[in-house]
Amino acid sequence: MSALAHVLHERGHWVGGSDRSNDQKLNQHFFRKLLRQGILLYPQTANSLPDGITTLVVSTAIESNNPDVLQAGARGISVQHRAAMLASLFNSSFGIGIAGTSGKSTVTGMVASILDAAGKDPTVVNGGIIKQYATRTRIGNAKNGSSEILVAEVDESDGTITNFFPRIGVITNVSKDHKEISELTPLFQTFTDQTAECLVINGECSMVCTLRAHHALRFGVEGKHDLVPESVSSDAAGSRFVLQGTLFRLRVPGKHNIANALAAIGVGLLLNIPLPVISHGLALFRGIKRRLELVGNARGITVIDDFAHNPDKIAASLATLKTMGTRLIIVFQPHGYGPTRFLKNDLARTFSEGLRQQDMLICLKIYDAGGTADRSITSQDLLDLIHGPQLFYAVERLEAIAEICRVAKPGDVIAVMGARDDTLSVFARKILKALT
Amino acid sequence: MNKALAVATDRITYELRCLILSVSEMGSADGFGKQ
Numbered sequence: 001m002s003a004l005a006h007v008l009h010e011r012g013h014w015v016g017g018s019d020r021s022n023d024q025k026l027n028q029h030f031f032r033k034l035l036r037q038g039i040l041l042y043p044q045t046a047n048s049l050p051d052g053i054t055t056l057v058v059s060t061a062i063e064s065n066n067p068d069v070l071q072a073g074a075r076g077i078s079v080q081h082r083a084a085m086l087a088s089l090f091n092s093s094f095g096i097g098i099a100g101t102s103g104k105s106t107v108t109g110m111v112a113s114i115l116d117a118a119g120k121d122p123t124v125v126n127g128g129i130i131k132q133y134a135t136r137t138r139i140g141n142a143k144n145g146s147s148e149i150l151v152a153e154v155d156e157s158d159g160t161i162t163n164f165f166p167r168i169g170v171i172t173n174v175s176k177d178h179k180e181i182s183e184l185t186p187l188f189q190t191f192t193d194q195t196a197e198c199l200v201i202n203g204e205c206s207m208v209c210t211l212r213a214h215h216a217l218r219f220g221v222e223g224k225h226d227l228v229p230e231s232v233s234s235d236a237a238g239s240r241f242v243l244q245g246t247l248f249r250l251r252v253p254g255k256h257n258i259a260n261a262l263a264a265i266g267v268g269l270l271l272n273i274p275l276p277v278i279s280h281g282l283a284l285f286r287g288i289k290r291r292l293e294l295v296g297n298a299r300g301i302t303v304i305d306d307f308a309h310n311p312d313k314i315a316a317s318l319a320t321l322k323t324m325g326t327r328l329i330i331v332f333q334p335h336g337y338g339p340t341r342f343l344k345n346d347l348a349r350t351f352s353e354g355l356r357q358q359d360m361l362i363c364l365k366i367y368d369a370g371g372t373a374d375r376s377i378t379s380q381d382l383l384d385l386i387h388g389p390q391l392f393y394a395v396e397r398l399e400a401i402a403e404i405c406r407v408a409k410p411g412d413v414i415a416v417m418g419a420r421d422d423t424l425s426v427f428a429r430k431i432l433k434a435l436t
Numbered sequence: 437m438n439k440a441l442a443v444a445t446d447r448i449t450y451e452l453r454c455l456i457l458s459v460s461e462m463g464s465a466d467g468f469g470k471q
Contacts, residue, residue: 008454013453014452017456017460018458019457022459027460034459053455056455056457058457059461068457084452137452154444
C-alpha cells in the first residue's frame with residue numbers, strides 16, 4: 001500500500017493514508033517517511049474520511065464492514081482494491097510482472113537494480129524494501145521512474161494476479177502457500193496467457209513446468225535449461241557464478257538467491273541489456289530488508305532477521321542459515337490463525353526435516369492481525385507436530401530472550417522468522433543487545 | 437505532475453484524490469493479514 005502511495009503521489013495525485021498502527025503510535029519511523037514525502041495521515045476512526053477525496057483504496061485485508069468503507073459507500077466515494085489501482089498503472093506501462101510463491105520481492109529488487117544500471121529508470125512497486133532505495137524520506141519499496149517500464153511484484157494469494165497483463169512475466173516457483181496447488185494452477189496459467197512477449201520461468205519447479213507457455217526462457221541452478229550458471233561458489237556473504245562467459249557476484253547468500261538472480265538476468269536479456277551491465281546491476285543489489293538480514297554479532301553468536309513464513313521460504317532460509325554457523329536457534333512467529341491452520345502440517349514437516357537435533361525452535365504466539373478470526377489454534381499445536389529439534393514455546397517474547405541467553409554459545413546462529421510484523425526486527429535487535 | 441504521468445497512466449486520466457487504508461501494509465500479499 002505504501003509503495004502505491006509513493007508512486008501515485010510522485011505522479012502528481014493527491015494521496016493520503018490512514019493506519020491503525022499509526023493511531024497506536026507504532027512504527028513511527030515508517031510514518032515519518034510518508035509525511036516527509038507529503039503523504040498526509042489521518043486517524044482511522046469512524047467519520048474520518050477527509051473531505052474532497054474521490055477514491056478509497058483498500059487491500060484484501062480490509063473487511064467489507066470496515067467503518068471507512070461503509071462511510072465511503074454512503075458518501076458515493078469510489079472504493080478500489082490496491083491490485084486494481086496498481087493494474088491500471090501497470091497495464092498502461094511496459095509492465096514487467098514478477099510472480100511466484102517465493103522470491104518475488106528479491107527478483108523485483110534485482111530487476112530494478114539491473115534496469116537502473118542500464119539507465120532504463122523504471123518505476124518499481126515492490127512488496128519488500130529494496131535496501132539501496134531506502135533513504136531518510138523514502139521507505140524503499142517503490143520508485144517512480146521516468147521511463148515507460150513498470151516492474152511490480154504481483155500476488156497470487158488473493159487471486160489478483162489475474163488483473164495484470166505483463167509484457168514480460170516472471171514465475172519464480174509455485175508451491176502451496178495461501179492456496180492449494182489446484183487453486184493456484186489456473187491463476188498462474190492466466191498470468192502466463194496474459195503475458196504478451198515472453199515469460200522467464202523456473203525450469204526446476206515441476207509445477208511451473210506444467211504451465212503452457214508459448215514463449216519462455218527457462219532458468220535453473222542445475223540441469224539443462226536456457227540459463228544455467230557455471231563455476232558456482234557460495235559463502236555466508238553471497239555467491240559467485242559464471243553465465244555465458246560473464247562473472248556474476250551476488251551480495252545475498254544462498255542457492256535460492258542464485259535462482260532469483262537467474263530470473264532477473266533473464267529479464268535483462270529479454271530487454272537486450274548486455275551481460276556485463278546486468279552483472280554490474282546485480283552487484284549493486286544489496287538485498288531486501290528482512291531477507292536473511294544480518295542484525296549483528298555478539299560473543300561469536302550471529303543474529304539474523306528473516307521474513308520466511310511459508311514452508312518453501314523457511315526451507316530455503318534454513319539451508320542457507322546452516323552454512324553460517326554450527327547450530328541454529330530459530331525464533332518463529334506464525335503469521336495469522338488461518339494461514340497457521342492451513343499450513344501447520346507443512347510447516348511442521350519443514351522444521352522437522354530442516355532442523356537437526358542440536359538445533360532449537362522457539363515459537364512465539366501467532367501474530368494477530370486483527371479482524372474476524374477463528375483463534376482456536378495456538379503455536380503449541382504447531383510445536384506438537386514437530387520432531388527432531390529442541391522445542392520451546394514462548395508465550396511472551398521476554399521468555400524467548402531469557403531462553404536464548406541461557407542456551408546460546410559461540411558459533412550459534414539465531415534467526416528471527418516471521419512475516420510483516422515490524423516489531424520482529426526490533427525484537428531481533430533486543431536479542432542481540434541481550435547477548436552483548 | 438511530471439512527464440511520467442502523461443506517458444504511464446493512460447487509464448487514470450484525471451487527478452486522483454485517494455485515501456489509502458492501512459497504508460503501512462507491506463508486501464504484495466496484503467491480504468495475508470486477513471485471518
